[in-house]
Amino acid sequence: MTGVDSVRIEAAVAELLLAIGEDPSRPGLETTPRRFAEAYGEFFSGVGADPLAHLAEAIPLESEGGAPAQPVLLKGIAFRSMCEHHLLPFTGTASVAYLPGDHVVGLGKIPRVIDTLASRPQVQERLTEQIADAMEEGLAPRGVLVVLDAVHGCVTTRGVRQVGSSTVTVTGRGALAEPAARAELMALIAMGPVTGSGPSPDAGDA
Template sequence: MTVAVDRGRVERLTRELLEAIGEDPDRPGLKQTPSRMAELYSEFFSGVGEDAAEPLARTISVTRGPAPDTLPSGAVLLRDIRFRSVCEHHLLPFAGRAHLAYLPGEQVVGLGALVRVVEILASRPQVQERLGEQIADTIAEHLDTRGVLVVLDASHGCVTMRGGRQPEASTLTIAARGDYTDPIARAELIALIGASTAAAAHARQPE
């Protein structure tokens, strides 16, 4: 059951925060900030209390599906899912790309369902390490799979904008279940993900 953000309370607390840092919440540039923050938090934390497994409820049987001859004999790999979340330590954003792979057992699922799992779990106060583990657990526990691999590559505001201020730094985490807990079994997928990441990095380089 989704927990609705208390917008009125967020507005009141935002006003109090502005006052606490010595600002005037009634000056023209800040008058709308409390309501904007309430709207922002409603979006950023929409996954609090939401069931991340719900998108996986509709599956297709590999053996009894409508077109079994088109279903995969190997891994299903979905790369470059854009996500954003909020670090629970400083309430600063972190954002990046998620790469998901699973080795189907009797069931496959629509690719959009995997995206929704990421979106729901990311829309909560998070840390990247736990986010990857939660995504892997949700897929492994609610879909018939022989293996699951989740790779997250993200840039964190608490690293790029405060402290050491390393604007180019990113964090890579890996969560694996089933067959993919064996590094040899997941080597091909890691190579494919790495090729995608390298291509994206090259595309971002200035001419």
């Protein structure tokens, strides 16, 4: 488990179980600390990782007649992250659009960027900005648009327990910074997926 001290996590979980009045050695809980450490290794695998590494193999773009390239939109990208306030998960979908400059990237690289940034203690607002930052720095596009729609465990399972609510965050950069400029892309995102259940994380990596 790279970057995660599983021994410390297991000890902390055993102490937590004791703190709530449970017996961490009883059947049903005896392997919980180990399983918890394994899960946290996945949830926080993006800590210290560089999302720009996924954009390093950008493809030079040759536009016919020198005309600016048309927008690229990848929508319905499933993601999960952990809210840094309560360490409860939030899950949802991301849509990322960009206006290519001189380069494009394999479609499978964009979900990898999102997964790297989401696999950290996060808040949705910052995650949205970080995805846009990575796209902007890694590809130098003419514009970037990022939309996240997520359901938060800290809202659905505690406090007000609003099980039917989701949170939408939007950020735009460059030529897609203004709402009017991105209206067409927002309409396409709102239409939902055309077929199937969304792109494979490995799509376009060839």
